[in-house]
Amino acid sequence: MDRKEQKSIIEGLLFVSGDEGIYPEQIAKVLEIEGNEVINILEEMQKECEGAHRGLQIVQYAKVYRFATKKEHASYYQKLIDIPTAASLSQAALETLAIVAYRQPITRTEMEEIRGVKTDKALQTLVSHLLIKEMGRAEGPGRPILYGTTKEFLDTFGLKTLDDLPALSEENEQMNEADLFFGSLQEISK
Structure with missing residues (x-):
């Protein structure tokens, strides 16, 4: 394997290692070369990245190498x-x-019964925004998909756990869950 190919592979390894970075020893094992050779290649790559027309640099923190922006x-x-x-x-x-947040795990049919309209498009949107995900399948005819919220949902709405959702009191049970949920979130964020 020539030097260009080694650099190409190392560049990919730096990318997939993300913010955690990668040790030269790990790269050496992958490429089956000596650790000091990896360090030489990394130093060459650092110099190449110092060019004015590059948006990334290779940095070393505590023996770990990773990509960073300039x-x-x-x-x-x-x-x-x-x-x-x-x-x-x-x-x-x-x-x-809101229905998923309060009633999870819940099937599409159950959501449609509560809303009174189809939820296909809304479900697609929520899944694509990573706010809900499939949690498994319900027992019963057709074994329908169960939906629940994700960690991204909690992060997006500033919640630590689902217990932080605004409480549904008996007097509010008849209220539209979305109105209650988002109204309460506005109160929390004030």
Whole structure:
């Protein structure tokens, strides 16, 4: 294997190792080469990344190597973070999400009985936004899919656990769950 191929593989290993990074010894085992040779290649790659037209650099922290963005581009990364996401949820998706949050695990048919309308599109949207996921299958005819919320749901709405959901009191049971859920979240965020 030539040097270019080694660099290409190391670049991929750095990418898949993510923020955790990778030890030179791990790279050496993968490439079946000596550890000092890996360090030489990494140093060459660091110099190549220092070029003005590269957005990434290879950094070393506590013997671990990883990719990092360049500090001089930080203002551009911040702009990306500050851009509001265009992927807002429809009223139907919000209502369906509230039903799932309070009644999980729940089937699509049960959601449709509560809402009184089809939930196919709303479910697709919520799954694609990683707010709900399939939790298994219910017993009974057809073994329908059970849905529940995800960790991303908790993170998105600033909840530590499902116990942090606004309580449904008896007087509120007749209220639309979406109105109660999102109204209570607005109160929490004030």
